[in-house]
Structures are given as structure tokens and as C-alpha cells.
Amino acid sequence: MNDELVNKVMAEVAKTLGVNTASSSTVAATHVTPNTGCNLTEYVGTAIGHTIGLVIANVDRQMREKFGLDEKYRSIGIVGDRTGAGPQIFAADEAVKATNTEILKIETPRDTEGGAGHGCLIVFGAEDVSDARRAVEVTLAETETHFGDVYGNSAGHLEFQYTARASYACNKAWGAPVGKAFGLTVGGPAAIGVLLGDTAVKAATVDVIDVSSPANGTSFSNEVITTFTGDSGAVKQAIIAAREVGMQVLRSMEPSEELKSTTTPYII
Amino acid sequence: MNDELVNKVMAEVAKTLGVNTASSSTVAATHVTPNTGCNLTEYVGTAIGHTIGLVIANVDRQMREKFGLDEKYRSIGIVGDRTGAGPQIFAADEAVKATNTEILKIETPRDTEGGAGHGCLIVFGAEDVSDARRAVEVTLAETETHFGDVYGNSAGHLEFQYTARASYACNKAWGAPVGKAFGLTVGGPAAIGVLLGDTAVKAATVDVIDVSSPANGTSFSNEVITTFTGDSGAVKQAIIAAREVGMQVLRSMEPSEELKSTTTPYII
Amino acid sequence: MNDELVNKVMAEVAKTLGVNTASSSTVAATHVTPNTGCNLTEYVGTAIGHTIGLVIANVDRQMREKFGLDEKYRSIGIVGDRTGAGPQIFAADEAVKATNTEILKIETPRDTEGGAGHGCLIVFGAEDVSDARRAVEVTLAETETHFGDVYGNSAGHLEFQYTARASYACNKAWGAPVGKAFGLTVGGPAAIGVLLGDTAVKAATVDVIDVSSPANGTSFSNEVITTFTGDSGAVKQAIIAAREVGMQVLRSMEPSEELKSTTTPYII
Numbered sequence: 001m002n003d004e005l006v007n008k009v010m011a012e013v014a015k016t017l018g019v020n021t022a023s024s025s026t027v028a029a030t031h032v033t034p035n036t037g038c039n040l041t042e043y044v045g046t047a048i049g050h051t052i053g054l055v056i057a058n059v060d061r062q063m064r065e066k067f068g069l070d071e072k073y074r075s076i077g078i079v080g081d082r083t084g085a086g087p088q089i090f091a092a093d094e095a096v097k098a099t100n101t102e103i104l105k106i107e108t109p110r111d112t113e114g115g116a117g118h119g120c121l122i123v124f125g126a127e128d129v130s131d132a133r134r135a136v137e138v139t140l141a142e143t144e145t146h147f148g149d150v151y152g153n154s155a156g157h158l159e160f161q162y163t164a165r166a167s168y169a170c171n172k173a174w175g176a177p178v179g180k181a182f183g184l185t186v187g188g189p190a191a192i193g194v195l196l197g198d199t200a201v202k203a204a205t206v207d208v209i210d211v212s213s214p215a216n217g218t219s220f221s222n223e224v225i226t227t228f229t230g231d232s233g234a235v236k237q238a239i240i241a242a243r244e245v246g247m248q249v250l251r252s253m254e255p256s257e258e259l260k261s262t263t264t265p266y267i268i
Numbered sequence: 269m270n271d272e273l274v275n276k277v278m279a280e281v282a283k284t285l286g287v288n289t290a291s292s293s294t295v296a297a298t299h300v301t302p303n304t305g306c307n308l309t310e311y312v313g314t315a316i317g318h319t320i321g322l323v324i325a326n327v328d329r330q331m332r333e334k335f336g337l338d339e340k341y342r343s344i345g346i347v348g349d350r351t352g353a354g355p356q357i358f359a360a361d362e363a364v365k366a367t368n369t370e371i372l373k374i375e376t377p378r379d380t381e382g383g384a385g386h387g388c389l390i391v392f393g394a395e396d397v398s399d400a401r402r403a404v405e406v407t408l409a410e411t412e413t414h415f416g417d418v419y420g421n422s423a424g425h426l427e428f429q430y431t432a433r434a435s436y437a438c439n440k441a442w443g444a445p446v447g448k449a450f451g452l453t454v455g456g457p458a459a460i461g462v463l464l465g466d467t468a469v470k471a472a473t474v475d476v477i478d479v480s481s482p483a484n485g486t487s488f489s490n491e492v493i494t495t496f497t498g499d500s501g502a503v504k505q506a507i508i509a510a511r512e513v514g515m516q517v518l519r520s521m522e523p524s525e526e527l528k529s530t531t532t533p534y535i536i
Numbered sequence: 537m538n539d540e541l542v543n544k545v546m547a548e549v550a551k552t553l554g555v556n557t558a559s560s561s562t563v564a565a566t567h568v569t570p571n572t573g574c575n576l577t578e579y580v581g582t583a584i585g586h587t588i589g590l591v592i593a594n595v596d597r598q599m600r601e602k603f604g605l606d607e608k609y610r611s612i613g614i615v616g617d618r619t620g621a622g623p624q625i626f627a628a629d630e631a632v633k634a635t636n637t638e639i640l641k642i643e644t645p646r647d648t649e650g651g652a653g654h655g656c657l658i659v660f661g662a663e664d665v666s667d668a669r670r671a672v673e674v675t676l677a678e679t680e681t682h683f684g685d686v687y688g689n690s691a692g693h694l695e696f697q698y699t700a701r702a703s704y705a706c707n708k709a710w711g712a713p714v715g716k717a718f719g720l721t722v723g724g725p726a727a728i729g730v731l732l733g734d735t736a737v738k739a740a741t742v743d744v745i746d747v748s749s750p751a752n753g754t755s756f757s758n759e760v761i762t763t764f765t766g767d768s769g770a771v772k773q774a775i776i777a778a779r780e781v782g783m784q785v786l787r788s789m790e791p792s793e794e795l796k797s798t799t800t801p802y803i804i
Contacts, residue, residue: 037519037520037523038519038520040516040517043517043520046521050422050423050424052423052459052460052517053459054462054517056462059466060469062475062476063462063465063479066476066478067462076462078462078463080458080460080462081457081459082423082424082457107481107482107483108488109384109482109489109490110378110646110756111384111457111490113382114649114650116647116655119457121457121462121481121482121490123462154586156586156618189586189655190616190643190645191588191590191614191657192588192590192616194590194599194612194616194659195590197599197603198596201598201599202596207598208598208599211599211603213657214645215643215645215755218645219482219646220378220488221646222616222655222657223645224603226602245578248574251573252574252579252582253586305791306784306785306787306788307784308785310781310785314789318690318691318692320725320727320728320788320789322727322728322731324731324734328737328738330737330744331730331744334746334747334762335730335733335747335749335760336747336752346730348727348728348730348758349725350691375749376750376751376756377751377754377756378646378756378757378758379652379725381650387652387750389727389730389749389750389758
């Protein structure tokens with residue numbers, strides 16, 4: 001009984017860090033949740049991180065104009081979440097490769113439900129609603145994977161992402177060169193992110209694309225984000241080196257807490 | 269005993285969503301709380317959403333200048349809160365209609381105590397301190413009403429506001445045409461807000477004034493806000509249609525939680 | 537047992553306000569925590585507010601360039617935190633006086649783990665790594681002191697800082713005149729901060745340097761920050777007067793909670 005309450009409190013703490021457990025993870029357990037409890041045609045599903053996927057078959061003209069969407073696509077897919085930008089954007093990158101869609105918008109609110117990072121809003125454009133829907137479905141399905149190298153405790157979080165071949169979502173969000181290996185390191189509080197970037201770039205021959213910090217390239221988030229390109233083996237090696245250092249430092253801030261993957265690490 | 273603890277935890281969770289319960293709602297229960305526990309002449313009262321009302325009879329010259337207040341008003345009324353921008357601004361709109369004051373400032377911090385939205389800072393200017401005080405009192409009293417169409421769960425929140433005749437607060441905050449019907453839809457995470465706007469504008473003949481998103485017109489909040497004007501019946505119809513859709517979608521993100529009004533719905 | 541759980545919940549609530557208790561304060565109890573659990577040469581220690589100190593002996597050239605650090609310093613000291621900007625920046629101000637370092641960067645994310653304020657990222661530059669390390673150590677040690685006039689409850693927080701002689705950290709962060717008395721008042725929600733500034737400037741003959749608000753000079757934080765210079769006795773008197781008023785107002789927002797110093801008040 002006592003344990004149950006502690007669990008509730010810890011779930012709240014975990015949620016604050018952008019590490020969804022309990023209710024969300026049961027929702028997201030089988031990747032995309034089909035239409036449970038929502039019969040709207042616009043509803044696609046949900047995923048970990050309080051992520052939701054929606055589709056609009058024929059966007060209203062006034063909305064299109066005021067929201068700044070390209071006239072050329074009548075259908076849009078929408079993925080949004082409270083916790084996570086990296087996982088959902090890397091997932092959307094897979095979706096763009098797999099479908100006949102274009103990324104119209106990626107915006108990253110200051111969120112994570114009390115944590116140090118971002119949430120996300122992604123809009124896909126498509127000429128056909130079935131393409132928009134498919135892009136959203138793929139994104140929701142891939143989000144779980146890309147939470148694999150997100151690690152959090154009550155002091156902060158670490159995030160690592162890697163792709164052997166970046167596509168248009170990574171390009172739109174971080175200027176990743178399309179078709180090349182791309183990765184990133186994120187540390188919050190931001191101090192840790194500086195060390196992650198420095199460690200990564202010293203561990204292998206990679207090119208730094210950019211370094212974002214609270215006042216520069218983030219939404220005043222408490223993170224430093226470093227993005228890399230280069231040979232695919234080198235990018236992976238850089239990220240793995242940074243991850244090893246980051247785990248030690250973030251663990252030192254809350255030694256009594258376990259620091260582990262939100263789902264299952266995928267950068268191996 | 270166990271229940272009491274669960275209540276405490278749930279109250280914290282609810283607070284995180286920008287849905288004040290427990291301590292705040294008892295404070296705010298009878299609208300404006302008179303001088304309980306604070307005998308400062310500057311203190312006016314508190315309201316739901318961790319909202320406070322203050323008055324300064326004769327603002328210092330240096331403060332006026334550095335804070336950027338109009339020289340012409342010696343007295344100011346101040347309303348600020350942690351949770352909510354819409355409710356307090358619509359309440360201030362009523363206050364401006366009812367008093368001899370002017371809106372000097374409306375600013376919307378990224379807050380809601382861990383939730384996806386904004387807090388608020390409103391400054392009224394008046395030549396006479398009694399006018400400034402009256403404006404603050406009316407705002408505090410009306411805030412409860414305007415929380416009526418704010419709905420939240422641990423995944424996000426929805427907000428709907430409507431007035432048959434906008435005044436200077438809605439004009440300052442969102443460019444509402446003074447004297448005309450005005451309303452807005454808000455959804456967080458932002459993905460839901462896109463669907464709300466699209467649904468509203470398709471449901472009735474209304475004019476979209478603007479669509480704000482995390483990177484565009486909000487304070488990096490995790491919301492899409494759509495504002496409307498038009499015939500008063502049409503504005504109301506548009507909002508009610510969006511509300512129906514929004515409730516279904518937000519409920520789908522946390523099916524085990526009840527999704528209900530923070531106070532009592534007023535758009536009927 | 538029940539009490540223990542209430543403590544856990546309250547610790548979470550306190551943390552949300554930017555008032556660290558429990559786990560963090562035990563970590564920070566003896567000022568700088570030496571290398572417990574982290575054997576990296578880059579690790580210096582931690583302090584209250586989820587503050588971490590790191591050092592990089594020889595920053596990578598690409599990192600230096602993309603992160604925008606002065607070429608002239610090969611070593612950097614890094615202090616970052618989730619909760620607090622004022623305490624850590626005033627502590628860094630002492631560190632700059634005590635060491636052969638320069639402040640390269642101060643950035644203030646929108647954080648405090650669900651609270652109304654900022655976190656912080658401070659970067660010191662040094663030609664010698666031992667200087668960088670020493671600056672970080674002094675900052676971590678002084679942070680506890682400068683949390684002495686930070687007061688929080690679940691409605692918001694107050695912060696007061698004072699130095700008889702400002703140095704380069706206060707200059708970089710707030711334009712404080714180097715070598716002169718300098719102080720600041722912070723109130724969140726922002727409404728309270730307006731009253732604090734007005735009270736301070738009326739209480740003694742001081743010069744207002746600036747007033748920052750959610751949309752102007754903060755990271756969309758829910759605070760108004762007023763900065764002062766002048767005769768050292770006057771600056772202190774102004775701050776003490778504001779503190780007295782602020783405590784009454786913030787207490788009125790949550791009368792059932794105790795409002796006390798995060799550590800031990802130092803402005804006396």
C-alpha cells in the first residue's frame with residue numbers, strides 16, 4: 001500500500017523528467033494504439049511521451065493560410081507530444097523515407113512536463129490523406145525505438161540519437177545533410193550537454209554541425225544539443241563515447257536513483 | 269488515510285496540468301478572497317489558478333520608466349498568475365468595460381506549474397487608485413467563470429473562451445476587434461490545437477484572426493491557439509464544435525482519467 | 537509512515553518551486569560534494585538546486601567555435617543547474633574575484649523544475665585548468681549562501697541578492713557596475729515582482745538599473761526582476777524593505793504553507 005503510493009509519487013517524478021512510465025507506457029506498450037476510445041476519423045493513435053497522432057483530410061483554407069501551411073497539400077498529418085523532440089523527429093525522419101509526404105513544420109515548445117527539455121509539433125503534408133495517415137502511423141511506431149537512448153533522473157536527462165542516413169525531418173529540424181550519417185547528444189542541465197559535445201567530438205573524426213544552448217537555438221530549454229555528421233562508424237563511436245561520460249555525470253547528481261533507458265537502447 | 273495521500277498526489281498532478289484544486293480552490297471558492305492574512309494596502313485578493321491581485325496607488329517614477337508604463341497614470345492595478353492566460357485576460361476584459369481604466373500591459377510567461385501553457389501578467393492603469401482596485405477586483409471575481417471551459421488531464425489541456433463583445437484586454441492580447449464577438453480555442457499538446465482550429469472554422473462562418481503555435485506567437489508554449497471573430501452565434505457554434513472534438517481527443521491520451529471543467533462551463 | 541509519504545510529496549512540491557530539499561540538500565549539505573560516485577577528471581562537484589560543476593582542460597576546437605567561446609582560453613569551467621540563476625551567478629561573481637578567470641557565458645533557461653523561474657549555465661574561461669577548476673569550486677561553495685534569501689511555496693517564489701562590490705558575473709548577467717554595490721529583487725508570479733521593485737525603490741535612494749518581465753529580459757519566466765545600484769547601505773535597505781512586503785504577499789497566496797529561507801538568510 002505504501003509502495004503503491006511511492007510508485008505514484010515516483011511516476012509523477014519520472015514524468016516530470018520526461019520519462020513516461022505507468023499510464024503512458026501502458027498506452028504506448030504496443031507501439032501505436034489503435035482507435036481506443038476515440039472514434040474521430042482524424043484520430044490516428046498515441047505513443048510514449050504523451051505523443052498523439054492526428055490527420056486532417058482536407059485542411060480549411062483559412063487555417064492553412066494563418067498557420068502558414070503550403071497550399072499544395074490538402075491533407076496533413078500531425079504528431080505532437082509533451083515529452084521529447086529528438087525521438088519523435090527521428091521517428092518522423094523514418095516516416096518521410098517510407099511515405100509520399102513532406103515535412104511542413106517542426107516546432108519545439110519548452111515542455112517535458114516540468115523537465116529540462118522540449119516537446120514537439122510535427123506537421124506532414126500530403127496530397128492524399130492515406131499518405132498523411134501512414135506517415136503519422138510510422139512516426140508513432142518508431143517513437144518508442146527512439147526513446148531508447150533517452151535516460152533521465154530527477155536532476156536531468158541525456159539523449160542520444162543516430163541515423164545512418166538522415167532524411168528531411170532531421171534536415172528541417174537540425175540542418176542534417178540528407179542521405180548522410182547524422183547524430184546528436186543532448187544533456188540537461190545544459191552544463192552536462194557541453195561536456196557531451198566535447199567528449200563526442202574528441203572520440204572520433206566527426207564534423208560538428210551546430211551547438212545549441214538555452215539562449216541560442218533552443219526554446220530557452222535547459223539543454224546543450226550538439227549535432228554531428230561524418231562517416232557512419234565515426235558518428236556512432238562519438239555518440240557512444242559521450243553516452244558513457246554523460247551517464248556517469250548525471251548519475252552523480254542523484255546517486256540514489258537508478259539511471260536507465262526509457263525503453264531499450266538502440267545505438268549499439 | 270491512503271485516500272488522503274492519493275488526493276495530495278492527485279492535487280499535485282492536477283496542479284501540474286494547470287487545473288487547480290485543493291488549496292487554491294478553497295482559497296478561490298468565494299471568488300475574491302478578501303484581505304485574509306495580508307494587511308498591506310497594496311493587497312487586493314487571490315483567485316483560482318494561483319492568481320493574485322495587487323494595487324499601487326502611486327507608482328515610483330523609476331519603476332514606471334524602466335518597466336515601460338504610460339506616464340499618464342499614477343495608479344496601477346496588477347493581476348498575475350501561475351496558471352492561465354485566457355481566463356484572466358477575458359476576466360480583465362470585463363473589468364475594463366466596468367471601470368475607468370486602461371490596459372497597460374499583458375504578458376504571458378511560459379508557466380502553468382509544469383503544464384503545457386502560460387501564466388499571465390496584466391497591468392491596468394488608472395488616474396485614481398479606487399479605479400485600479402476596482403478593475404483588479406472585477407478581474408479576480410470573473411476569473412472563476414472563465415476557467416469554466418478549461419479542461420485538463422495529465423496529457424494536456426483544452427481551453428475555450430467566448431465574449432459577445434470584446435473590449436480592450438482581448439484587443440491588446442489577441443487583436444480582437446473591439447465591440448465584436450470574439451472567441452478562441454486552445455489545445456495542448458499543440459497537435460490537438462491544430463485540429464481544434466480546423467474544426468471550429470469548418471463548423472460555422474467565422475473569420476480566423478490568427479493561429480499561434482509553439483514557435484510563433486506563444487512563449488514557446490505547447491499549444492496552438494486559434495482566434496475567431498464574426499457573428500456572435502457563429503463564433504459560439506464554432507467553439508462548441510471544437511470543444512466536442514477536443515474532449516474526445518484529449519481523453520484518448522489518458523483514457524483512465526476523467527476530463528472535466530475546472531469550474532463550471534459557461535459557453536452554452 | 538504516512539508522514540514519510542507526505543514528506544516525499546512535499547519534497548516534490550518543494551522541488552517544483554525551486555526549493556530543493558531531501559535528496560539534493562543531503563548531496564549539497566557540506567557545500568561542494570567531492571568526487572562521490574564520479575571519477576571523471578572533468579567532474580568537480582554538485583550543490584543545492586541541482587547544480588553541477590565541471591571542467592574541461594582543453595576544449596575541442598570545433599566545440600569552441602560552434603559554442604562561441606573565446607579562442608584565448610583553452611580551459612573552461614562549467615556550472616549549470618536546474619533551479620536558480622541568481623544564487624549561482626552571485627556565487628560565480630565571488631569566484632571571478634577570487635580566481636584568474638573570465639566569465640565567457642551566462643545563459644538562463646526557463647526551468648526550476650516546474651516552478652516560475654530560471655535555471656542557469658555559466659562558463660568560465662581560464663588559461664590554466666587549475667584556475668577553471670578553482671572558479672567552479674568557489675561557485676559551488678558559495679551557491680548555498682546565495683540560496684539564503686530565496687523563499688518559495690507552491691504559489692511562487694521570492695529572491696533577493698546583494699553584494700557590496702559587484703564583479704564580472706553580475707556585470708555580464710545584469711549590467712551591474714563593477715566595483716559598486718548591487719542588488720536585486722525577484723518575485724514570481726510576476727505580479728509580485730512589480731510590487732517588490734516599487735517597494736525597494738521607495739524605501740531608499742537607489743538607482744534602478746533595469747526591470748525585466750516575462751516578455752522582456754527573461755526567458756518567458758513568470759518573474760519580474762528589478763536590479764539596483766547605489767550606496768551599499770541604501771541598496772541593502774531597499775532590498776530588506778522589499779523582502780518584508782514580498783513575504784506577506786506570497787504567504788497570502790498559500791496561507792497554510794510555511795514560507796521560509798531555502799538555506800539561511802544572508803542579507804541582514
